[in-house]
Amino acid sequence: MIFETHAHYDDEAFNEDREAVIKSLAAAGVETVVNIGASMDSSETTLELTRNYPFIYGTAGVHPSWTDELDEEKFQRLREIIKEPKMVAVGEIGLDYYYKEPPHEIQKKWFERQLDLAREVKLPVVIHSREAAQDTLEIMKAAKAEELGGVIHCFSYGKEMAREYLDMGFFLGVGGVLTFNNSKTLREVVKYVPMDHLVLETDSPYMAPEPNRGKRNTSANLIYVAKMMAEIKGMSPEEVIAATEKNARRLYRM
Ligand SMILES: [Zn+2]
Numbered sequence: 001m002i003f004e005t006h007a008h009y010d011d012e013a014f015n016e017d018r019e020a021v022i023k024s025l026a027a028a029g030v031e032t033v034v035n036i037g038a039s040m041d042s043s044e045t046t047l048e049l050t051r052n053y054p055f056i057y058g059t060a061g062v063h064p065s066w067t068d069e070l071d072e073e074k075f076q077r078l079r080e081i082i083k084e085p086k087m088v089a090v091g092e093i094g095l096d097y098y099y100k101e102p103p104h105e106i107q108k109k110w111f112e113r114q115l116d117l118a119r120e121v122k123l124p125v126v127i128h129s130r131e132a133a134q135d136t137l138e139i140m141k142a143a144k145a146e147e148l149g150g151v152i153h154c155f156s157y158g159k160e161m162a163r164e165y166l167d168m169g170f171f172l173g174v175g176g177v178l179t180f181n182n183s184k185t186l187r188e189v190v191k192y193v194p195m196d197h198l199v200l201e202t203d204s205p206y207m208a209p210e211p212n213r214g215k216r217n218t219s220a221n222l223i224y225v226a227k228m229m230a231e232i233k234g235m236s237p238e239e240v241i242a243a244t245e246k247n248a249r250r251l252y253r254m
Contacts, residue, residue, distance in 0.1 A: 001031030003248035004219040006201035010045035013205035028220035038063040050086040059089040067110040068102040088252040090118040091126025098130045115143040125150035162189050171251045173201040176209035178228050190232050200244045
């Protein structure tokens with residue numbers, strides 16, 4: 001069965017029909033979902049989702065683009081949320097240099113603090129890294145992230161960077177981008193990475209794969225990613241789904 005490792009069902013894009021969408025996933029072969037916190041608010045709403053649906057697990061963390069909202073009081077609340085049952089990782093955390101704000105120093109500070117938090121609560125991490133390859137790697141190495149484990153979500157770098165993360169024991173999250181015509185680099189990475197280090201993710205409501213590119217994404221679209229991965233790996237989609245499910249359970253220690 002399909003294991004969705006990265007979705008945002010608390011996003012406002014689902015305000016009209018959240019319950020219906022979530023309930024429809026089982027019929028699409030989706031058995032388990034990890035909903036990802038990306039801000040203080042969404043860490044709270046993720047916690048709610050884990051309480052309302054048996055098959056939804058959660059993470060809590062503040063995405064680099066929202067780190068300017070953090071202070072010690074909020075960080076303490078984050079520490080409380082992450083200790084709740086069914087919270088399986090700290091994330092998504094990392095660095096995003098695509099936008100100018102918040103300043104790199106703020107992003108780095110809270111990335112380091114949240115890596116420390118993962119160590120404290122003994123959970124893996126979900127990493128978001130965009131146009132910040134070198135700094136992300138340096139901070140993770142300094143924090144001995146290989147002892148934490150986790151996933152590089154929406155992996156967008158090349159083979160050399162993939163090698164670095166594989167050497168740290170990390171999984172790579174692969175989603176809709178794999179089905180895009182211009183995804184040459186990612187296809188090379190998927191070909192290169194051993195099958196036991198790949199997991200499926202949507203980043204719903206974003207990043208819908210072909211043939212639904214541009215529309216609101218849901219985990220029901222993961223079958224298209226699995227099919228493309230199967231083609232690249234010379235496997236059947238069923239084998240990809242089974243292997244990535246096993247990997248996801250190792251990643252989130254379930
Ligand atoms: Zn995300």
